[in-house]
Structure formats: C-alpha cells, structure tokens
Amino acid sequence: MTRRLGVAARGAARVAAVACAWLLAAGCVYYNGVYNAERVAKRGDGKLRRNEDEAAREDFRLSAIHAESVLVRAPTSSWYPRALYLAGRGAALAGGCEQGVARLNALLLVPTVPDDDRVRATIALAACDLRQSNAASARARLDSLLGRLPEGESRRQARLWSARAALAQGDLPAVDRYLGSLDAGLLPWEVVNAALAARDYARAESVVVARAGAGDFRSEVTRTVNDLAAAARFEAAGRIVKAYDNTRVRESDRARLYYALGAQLARTGQDTLARRTLLRAEALVGKDTLLRSDVRARMLLLDLRRAESMPAADSILARVDSSTWATSFARQIGEHVLLVQLLRGRDDPTGASAYLAGEVVRDSLRTPLLAQALFSSFARTNGSSVFAPFAWYAASLLRPDSAERWVQRIRTEYPASPVAARLRGDDPATAEDYQRAPDLLKLRWGEAVRVWSDSVRKLRTRAAPRAP
Numbered sequence: 263m264t265r266r267l268g269v270a271a272r273g274a275a276r277v278a279a280v281a282c283a284w285l286l287a288a289g290c291v292y293y294n295g296v297y298n299a300e301r302v303a304k305r306g307d308g309k310l311r312r313n314e315d316e317a318a319r320e321d322f323r324l325s326a327i328h329a330e331s332v333l334v335r336a337p338t339s340s341w342y343p344r345a346l347y348l349a350g351r352g353a354a355l356a357g358g359c360e361q362g363v364a365r366l367n368a369l370l371l372v373p374t375v376p377d378d379d380r381v382r383a384t385i386a387l388a389a390c391d392l393r394q395s396n397a398a399s400a401r402a403r404l405d406s407l408l409g410r411l412p413e414g415e416s417r418r419q420a421r422l423w424s425a426r427a428a429l430a431q432g433d434l435p436a437v438d439r440y441l442g443s444l445d446a447g448l449l450p451w452e453v454v455n456a457a458l459a460a461r462d463y464a465r466a467e468s469v470v471v472a473r474a475g476a477g478d479f480r481s482e483v484t485r486t487v488n489d490l491a492a493a494a495r496f497e498a499a500g501r502i503v504k505a506y507d508n509t510r511v512r513e514s515d516r517a518r519l520y521y522a523l524g525a526q527l528a529r530t531g532q533d534t535l536a537r538r539t540l541l542r543a544e545a546l547v548g549k550d551t552l553l554r555s556d557v558r559a560r561m562l563l564l565d566l567r568r569a570e571s572m573p574a575a576d577s578i579l580a581r582v583d584s585s586t587w588a589t590s591f592a593r594q595i596g597e598h599v600l601l602v603q604l605l606r607g608r609d610d611p612t613g614a615s616a617y618l619a620g621e622v623v624r625d626s627l628r629t630p631l632l633a634q635a636l637f638s639s640f641a642r643t644n645g646s647s648v649f650a651p652f653a654w655y656a657a658s659l660l661r662p663d664s665a666e667r668w669v670q671r672i673r674t675e676y677p678a679s680p681v682a683a684r685l686r687g688d689d690p691a692t693a694e695d696y697q698r699a700p701d702l703l704k705l706r707w708g709e710a711v712r713v714w715s716d717s718v719r720k721l722r723t724r725a726a727p728r729a730p
Contacts, residue, residue: 349362544558
C-alpha cells in the first residue's frame with residue numbers, strides 16, 4: 263500500500279513539474295517577445311539620438327512585430343501594457359500610423375502606464391498626426407508636453423517634431439523657436455525637404471549651398487540636384503555640385519553629384535556638357551565600381567548619339583565591357599538595339615519594318631543622328647515604298663540643314679502621299695495610303711515585338727543572379 267502511494271506521489275510530482283515547466287515556458291515566450299521588442303526599439307532610439315531617423319524606421323518596425331506577437335498570444339498577461347506601448351510606438355515611428363495610433367490610444371487609457379511611456383507615446387502620436395497631414399494637431403499635442411518636459415531626449419524629440427509641424431504649416435519663425443539651440447544641422451535638411459516638396463527650388467538651392475560651405479553632406483543633396491535638374495534648373499543644380507566639389511566631402515559623394523547632374527543633362531540632349539560632367543564623375547569615383555559602371559553606361563549613350571551609321575554604332579557597342587553591360591541602363595540600350603536589329607533583319611517587302619527601326623532609334627535609343635541616317639538611307643534605297651515619303655519627312659525633322667530639300671522632294675516625287683497632303687495643308691485622310699500605312703506598321707510591329715519580347719525574356723533570365 264505504501265509503495266502504491268509512493269508511485270502515485272511520484273506521478274503527481276511529474277505531472278506538476280511538466281505543468282510548471284509549460285507555464286514557465288509560456289511566460290518566457292511572452293517575456294522574450296517584450297525583451298526582443300525592447301532591444302530593437304533601444305537600437306532605434308540610439309539612431310534617433312544620432313538624427314538617423316530613416317535608418318531607425320526598420321528597427322521600430324521590427325520592434326512592433328515582436329510586441330504584436332505578445333499582444334496576440336497573451337492578451338491577459340502582465341506584459342500586455344508594455345507590449346502595447348512597444349507595438350504602438352514602434353508602428354507609429356516606422357510609418358505604420360493606422361495600427362500605431364490605435365495601439366497608442368488604447369495605451370493612454372491604461373491608468374498604470376508610466377509617465378515616460380505616456381510622453382513618448384504622445385510624441386509618436388504627434389509624428390503620425392504630421393504624417394497624416396494634420397500639423398495643427400501635432401503641434402497641439404507637443405505644445406502640451408513642452409511646457410513640462412525636463413531637458414533630455416524626449417524633450418529634444420518633442421521640439422524636433424514641433425519644428426517639423428511648424429515647417430509643414432510654413433511657420434518658419436516658430437521653427438526657429440522650437441529648435442532653439444538644437445543641432446543646427448537638423449533644421450536645414452528639414453527645410454530642404456519641405457522646399458522640394460513645395461517646388462520652392464530657390465530656397466532648396468540656397469540652403470544646400472550654405473550646407474556645402476559647412477561641409478555637411480547628406481542624401482538630400484543628391485535628391486536636390488536631381489530635382490532641380492529634372493525641373494530644367496541646370497544652373498542651380500550645377501552651383502550645388504560645384505559648391506560641394508570645393509569641400510572636403512568624400513570623393514565618392516561628389517562623384518554621385520556629378521553623375522546625377524550628368525545623367526539629367528544627357529536626358530535633355532545637352533551632350534557636350536553631359537560628357538564633361540560625367541567625365542568629372544568618373545575621375546572622382548575611386549573604388550566604387552558600381553558607380554563607375556553606371557557612369558560608363560551613360561557615356562555609352564552619348565557615344566551612340568555621335569554615330570551616323572549602324573556599322574559605327576556596332577563598333578561602339580563592341581567596345582563596351584561586361585561590367586557596363588551589367589547596369590540596368592546599359593541593358594535597356596542593348597534591348598533597344600536588339601529590337602532595331604530584328605526590325606532591320608526582317609524580310610519585309612513593304613518596308614514597314616525598316617521604317618520602324620528608324621523610329622526605335624529615334625524614340626527609344628534617342629540617337630537622332632543615327633535615326634536620320636537610317637530614315638534617309640531607307641528612303642533612297644526604297645523609293646517605291648509607301649513609307650519613303652514618311653522617311654524623308656522624319657529625316658527632315660532631324661536634320662534642319664537638309665529639311666527644305668527633302669520636303670521639296672516629297673512634294674514633287676510623292677504628291678499623292680498623306681505626307682505631301684499635310685505639307686500642302688490638305689486633309690491627309692483623302693490620300694490613297696492614309697489608312698494602309700498605319701495598318702502595315704501595326705502589323706509588322708506586333709510581329710517583331712513578339713519575337714523581341716521572347717528574346718529579351720531569355721536574356722534577362724540568363725543575366726539574373728543565381729540563387730546560392
């Protein structure tokens with residue numbers, strides 16, 4: 263009997279031990295979720311202290327994910343309020359305001375939340391107010407804190423978000439009041455971002471040039487150069503690039519500025535200035551092989567724009583190295599060249615494919631000299647084609663010094679064509695080939711593009727990096 267009681271007792275003890283272990287494990291799961299959320303949030307806070315707000319977003323996103331796992335699995339746990347704080351603040355500072363605001367509002371209803379958590383939660387709510395274009399609400403929240411917050415990181419963050427809200431409202435004097443003696447490097451870049459968003463390019467340029475004088479370089483500089491050049495304010499973009507070229511900023515950063523400006527100059531056909539700018543970028547690029555390849559890819563386009571025949575273009579393409587071909591920009595050029603080759607190589611007695619090749623060279627490759635050569639060569643060798651007058655007219659638009667002679671040729675040799683009718687001011691729809699020409703172009707284009715798309719898909723598959 264005694265032995266039976268002993269066995270039963272040992273069995274009960276084992277059951278109790280398993281139950282306790284299970285409970286402890288469950289508690290550890292909840293604790294680990296909060297611990298991981300705290301650890302990643304602490305890393306994000308460190309980045310905020312260094313004014314690395316964008317870099318901190320990923321940390322706060324991960325913090326929110328860890329904390330959410332606790333909220334879902336342990337809604338009655340003692341860890342719940344802390345997890346609610348971490349989930350809400352993490353989501354809000356990562357930009358996930360819909361989830362973050364809901365969690366933070368729920369947190370502020372909990373009476374036992376520590377004051378420090380309430381302060382940081384309020385700042386995170388104000389950040390979401392601003393991201394949701396409600397600057398007035400953000401300022402109201404933060405003004406309620408600033409009157410009672412002691413000096414420290416929370417007060418610094420409150421002042422910074424207040425300045426951002428004031429800036430969003432265009433209240434620049436208030437920006438100065440909020441920031442006060444904070445790091446002077448913060449305000450200018452906030453002003454630059456706001457000025458670019460409002461397309462106030464003059465303000466953005468003046469602030470960035472002033473920061474160049476202080477040797478202060480951030481990613482906003484490259485964005486400013488790109489935005490100014492895209493808005494055709496090339497002189498302003500150039501002043502920024504030159505201002506930084508005279509500082510001790512790293513050569514690779516200066517190279518990126520020259521590359522950004524050179525790429526925009528090339529986009530608008532300012533080839534001579536673009537070449538000079540890109541050569542300066544290449545001289546500064548140093549060990550950045552990726553940037554060097556990008557620079558050379560842009561130079562490839564400038565070289566192609568000098569070509570006046572397909573053999574000349576082929577010679578240029580043959581000299582391109584594999585690292586340059588690996589860039590996305592050079593691959594786009596290669597794919598357009600492939601389409602030109604497919605169109606020119608088709609057995610098409612109508613001439614539609616050859617004419618389309620000229621259009622691809624003109625519109626996709628953006629190489630007008632080569633396009634003009636293809637159009638005029640086609641027109642000379644295919645004088646009986648319905649597309650001959652179209653080719654002469656396309657060539658005339660690309661070469662003004664020969665335009666009058668080629669237009670006169672259209673009038674005398676192809677008077678019944680839709681092109682001649684348009685030149686006379688008549689309705690081109692009355693011409694015999696008015697509908698035939700577009701129908702042929704559409705048919706031949708569809709045939710060529712099907713073959714081209716399949717070839718490009720295979721090339722991209724081969725070029726894609728293999729999984730390890």
